[in-house]
Amino acid sequence: MGLFDRLTAKFSPKKSNIGNTQPVCPYCGHQLEKMPGRKKRCPGCDQHMLVRTRPRDRKKILIREDQAILIEEQWSIANGTHDQFLAARREYEAERNRLQKQLGREPTASEIEWAKLTKELGVHAKQYQWGLYRNARLSMGDILKKDKKYKDALDVYLEVCYLDLNGPNNCGSTDAQMLREFPPFNPKDGFLAPGVLGYVDNLLHRQKLSKNDIKVRFLAISANVQNSLGLPVAPEKAWRKLSKELN
Numbered sequence: 001m002g003l004f005d006r007l008t009a010k011f012s013p014k015k016s017n018i019g020n021t022q023p024v025c026p027y028c029g030h031q032l033e034k035m036p037g038r039k040k041r042c043p044g045c046d047q048h049m050l051v052r053t054r055p056r057d058r059k060k061i062l063i064r065e066d067q068a069i070l071i072e073e074q075w076s077i078a079n080g081t082h083d084q085f086l087a088a089r090r091e092y093e094a095e096r097n098r099l100q101k102q103l104g105r106e107p108t109a110s111e112i113e114w115a116k117l118t119k120e121l122g123v124h125a126k127q128y129q130w131g132l133y134r135n136a137r138l139s140m141g142d143i144l145k146k147d148k149k150y151k152d153a154l155d156v157y158l159e160v161c162y163l164d165l166n167g168p169n170n171c172g173s174t175d176a177q178m179l180r181e182f183p184p185f186n187p188k189d190g191f192l193a194p195g196v197l198g199y200v201d202n203l204l205h206r207q208k209l210s211k212n213d214i215k216v217r218f219l220a221i222s223a224n225v226q227n228s229l230g231l232p233v234a235p236e237k238a239w240r241k242l243s244k245e246l247n
């Protein structure tokens with residue numbers, strides 16, 4: 001039985017009433033001054049408490065990190081997307097088992113997510129779903145940032161900026177006629193996402209990088225991506241646009 005089956009066997013999502021509606025730590029019972037607005041460390045036991053809305057009664061609750069998946073499942077039932085939820089969990093479990101064999105130890109959640117996203121990248125590239133491809137790369141950057149691998153995270157966010165400036169489209173077809181009409185990358189649809197720019201700004205300040213350091217890295221990364229995906233925008237031109245937006 002996988003971790004997920006064990007979890008759902010223990011807490012049936014329909015019957016369970018998980019979470020504290022009072023400002024009480026779900027790990028150690030420490031009484032907080034008030035209900036936190038978002039994820040917070042308990043001053044009593046130093047563990048991360050999460051804030052969620054419970055689908056059954058729409059009450060704001062405090063939960064443990066291991067309970068997040070249960071609330072996610074309850075919401076999928078409430079939203080009529082339980083089948084997708086279960087399919088995604090099965091895929092997660094399969095990837096976890098595969099990595100466990102490969103590594104000879106329990107993989108981290110990041111390693112499992114990373115492996116899933118790597119697989120998705122290949123599928124999106126094959127189907128010419130370049131918008132989805134870009135989103136998967138962004139999620140990979142988020143994993144690196146979460147794991148405090150700031151240098152690698154910055155590189156991936158710079159790559160996402162370059163992809164965005166090329167205007168990635170979800171073609172979903174490799175038919176030549178279709179692609180002439182709806183090109184996989186169209187610089188006219190190019191943009192820079194404020195959220196990604198914010199991450200780049202934040203990470204370059206954190207690493208005390210100069211604008212020239214960033215330029216060198218951006219050009220190297222872009223040249224690489226341009227070569228492998230055959231993108232239309234020259235790295236130098238993309239840099240001129242990006243550099244105007246950085247603080």
Ligand SMILES: [Zn+2]
Pocket residue numbers: 025026027028029030042043044045046047
């Ligand atoms: Zn606590």
